[in-house]
Amino acid sequence: GENVEQHPSTLSVQEGDSAVIKCTYSDSASNYFPWYKQELGKRPQLIIDIRSNVGEKKDQRIAVTLNKTAKHFSLHITETQPEDSAVYFCAAREDGGATNKLIFGTGTLLAVQP
């Protein structure tokens, strides 16, 4: 089955700096890669996703890049703000889409220092 590794487990940046979180996956058939943000005590919320036919996707200060050959994808947050502080999870859809089963990484705690 699919295995997703996520690094780093914690990340501290100064407000205004950029943050990068990286994930690798094992199943070359995986074709959908969402990112979720979970604030303390709240539910995870989808912030951006990318499909395997696209190399990069941007949404304001957030971008995701995908390297299918190397089987890794990354979340980039620019001009970080204190409200970006949260746990971020990457995920990969297993089975090439036969199901919509997501396998999640272990999460990255991002702390943005004012």
Add this chain to the structure above:
Amino acid sequence: DGGITQSPKYLFRKEGQNVTLSCEQNLNHDAMYWYRQDPGQGLRLIYYSQIVNDFQKGDIAEGYSVSREKKESFPLTVTSAQKNPTAFYLCASSYLQGGYTFGSGTRLTVV
């Protein structure tokens, strides 16, 4: 609140008891999922269901059971066979393809 409701928010279980966590959605989503969240381990899949009356085991199904009698509902029972049930449980739903909508979670504690 987001179209998917979990209850209760907090649940306490005595040793040897079965408890059932509720998950209801009104998003007309076909698929529903249960994940367990432990510190440092991310979200691990317990069970998932793509259609009514059908469900599949995830990576950590032992000690859990589910049912899917209605499209809107996917309750999870934590049985006495689950040796370490204290955790945060998240339910999610989705269309057959695409991102998940998560519930607000149930925090289960064994007392």
